[in-house]
Amino acid sequence: MKVIVIGAGAAGLMAAGHAAAAGAEVTVLEKNDVPGKKLLITGKGRCNITNTAELQEFIKQIPGNGQFLYSALNQFDNNNLIRFFNGLGLSTKVERGGRVFPVSDRSRDVVDTLVNFCLAHGVEFIYSAPVEEILTENGHVAGVRLKNGREYEGGAVILATGGSSYPATGSTGEGYRMAEKLGHTVTALKPALVPLETAEEWVRDLQGLSLKNVEATAYSQDRKIAGDFGEMLFTHFGVSGPIILTISRSIAGPLEKGREVSITIDLKPALSPEQLDSRVQRDFAKFAKKQFCNSLNDLFPRSLIPVMVSLSGIPGDKPVHQVTREERQRLVSLTKSLTVTVTKLRPLNEAIVTSGGISVKEINPRTMESKIVKGLYPAGEVVDVDGFTGGFNLQAAFSMGYVAGTSAANRQV
Ligand SMILES: Cc1cc2nc3c(=O)[nH]c(=O)nc-3n(C[C@H](O)[C@H](O)[C@H](O)COP(=O)(O)OP(=O)(O)OC[C@H]3O[C@@H](n4cnc5c(N)ncnc54)[C@H](O)[C@@H]3O)c2cc1C
Known part of the structure; x- marks a missing residue:
């Protein structure tokens, strides 16, 4: 039984790589023909991956349900993220306000590092694969169906489809609809950082x-x-x-x-x-x-x-x-x-992040597993979490992705 990851963005790539590293068989389904389209434009093409702020301050900088992230940040915080990237050969530097960037100033290097990490652990990538629906059986995920009708079986699904802003990058809010269909509450979607x-x-x-x-x-x-x-x-x-x-x-x-x-x-x-x-x-x-x-x-x-x-x-x-x-x-x-x-x-499509999303009350913060559908793991901007500029949103997506990936793998392996 596979782990299926919907979306090859910040949360999806982090989740996929860690699920595979923990021993799971992982397939990433991405609607675009390339991974990380939004990641590429972050930080004006330089990708502000995180911030050096201490935990309490970090949470304060995430006014949209930052408290929900205590557990995810405890498992994978900014220091873990920096060590993770440095360990894979991506050097980082700290700029004004604790903002962390790759030394190369290229977001492309961040995407490549994440994709190579996934590939090194055997993650399978399927591009031009827009997911239409998450399939369930007796309250447990069973797989997904693409828009073209093709189905993929999986015992765990990580929903990492991003928010509703900058839709040209692929984040068109489809994850909200898929989650709603499964009984999840999606809180009001509004532009944040706009x-x-x-x-x-x-x-x-x-x-x-x-x-x-x-x-x-x-x-x-x-x-x-x-x-x-x-x-x-x-x-x-x-x-x-x-x-x-x-x-x-x-x-x-x-x-x-x-x-x-x-x-x-x-x-x-x-x-x-x-x-x-x-x-x-x-x-x-x-x-x-x-x-x-x-x-x-x-x-x-x-x-x-x-x-x-x-x-x-x-x-x-x-x-x-x-x-x-x-x-x-x-x-x-x-x-x-x-x-x-x-x-x-x-408008929302011009916002840096979407505020609102899948209600955090319906997700277990320690595992990122849905409390409504077993084996479903929402992660990243699709969840009702949003932070200020400065690297907080990407860290939130990476931390949630890490937890979702490792928990999904633990369930499967
Ligand atoms: C211009 C801009 C600059 C930014 N700069 C920064 C920054 O420097 N630092 C920072 O911390 N944050 C920044 N952000 C915010 C940050 O990019 C997001 O918070 C982060 O990318 C969210 O990650 P995610 O994985 O949840 O979603 P995304 O990165 O949006 O990834 C979602 C992926 O899912 C795919 N997808 C969607 N629907 C489907 C489907 N149905 N089937 C298959 N695949 C699907 C999409 O194509 C996409 O690849 C910026 C945002 C913007 C718009």
């Missing part, structure tokens, strides 16, 4: 502008709901980039309830308003003979200057030495709190 649409026209003028070391704070009806420091990006529809994706998770709820949500960007978070005012005064002294619009080159990126001039309400052609104290302070407060109004989240 770009935001904003109301202000001037945002469009900034499209393509990326800002580093800024602080974004989200407010819902004047109450602070989230904040992050780092990099963000202006786009043709609004805002994106790591810190926006992170705070987007907290914005979804209030937006859904029809509450007003805004994001305030502090362009100079390292300076207090007083320090920034002194800095502006120094710049004004340096550019004393210029017009106001030509005095901001040291303070802002070029494309941001016309927007800041316009929003400050200070005439751009005003000689710098005539700018009043009150006008200067307006510029300072604008720099500390450039505000955009969020109108909506971008």
Whole structure:
């Protein structure tokens, strides 16, 4: 009796390799004609495989049911993952915020390492094999049926079909439907880590502008709901980039309830308003003979200057030495709190991860086995678990995959 793995993504590959290493006969069925399509685009093609955060902090960075992962992380945590990859010849490095990447900066190397690990343990891969249904007999999995009607028998099935975002990578949410059909509850699917649409026209003028070391704070009806420091990006529809994706998770709820949500960007978070005012005064002294619009080159990126001039309400052609104290302070407060109004989240298919999925209440956290169907092991994004950016989502998928693979093998061998 085989272990069948549906999906050759992060969770599926990790599960398949470990199930085979533990002695099981394993077949991976992948709908694409290649493995790891989503893995290849992670971390902008560099694949942020995990994070060095300690266990408690790690769980905190997984706001979507992080607690459920205690057992999986105890069995296979970030240190195990790093050792696993290093042991297979993939060197890793740690970057800002504890983010771990392959030294080669190539996600392709991560996929190849996982696939080679599987092949070395005799895993069989069948590509262009979209699974339509999981077959059961008396409450126990019996195998799967492909869309073309072909059936594969198996005593354990690892369901690692991913979420519903970036469907071109193969993650089209089919696993949710298969699980539901077997009696599982699938909690509401929502975009998590998603770009935001904003109301202000001037945002469009900034499209393509990326800002580093800024602080974004989200407010819902004047109450602070989230904040992050780092990099963000202006786009043709609004805002994106790591810190926006992170705070987007907290914005979804209030937006859904029809509450007003805004994001305030502090362009100079390292300076207090007083320090920034002194800095502006120094710049004004340096550019004393210029017009106001030509005095901001040291303070802002070029494309941001016309927007800041316009929003400050200070005439751009005003000689710098005539700018009043009150006008200067307006510029300072604008720099500390450039505000955009969020109108909506971008759709689920543009989200980095899907929040919601197969209810964690229906999965045994120690084995990843379904409490509803014996021999079924949901793992990865198809489960109702989601984390922030920084390597937390891949580690979650790898840990769940490891546990599902080893438990499924123990059942079969
Ligand atoms: C642009 C982007 C960048 C990201 N960067 C990072 C990052 O740097 N670090 C990080 O931690 N997370 C990152 N993530 C999130 C991370 O990619 C996912 O959380 C992770 O891939 C989930 O792994 P998974 O195995 O559950 O699903 P996936 O990796 O999506 O794999 C699912 C697989 O199942 C296959 N499949 C689906 N349905 C069927 C079917 N019916 N039959 C057969 N096969 C099927 C799919 O084709 C796919 O290959 C990123 C996501 C995106 C979109």
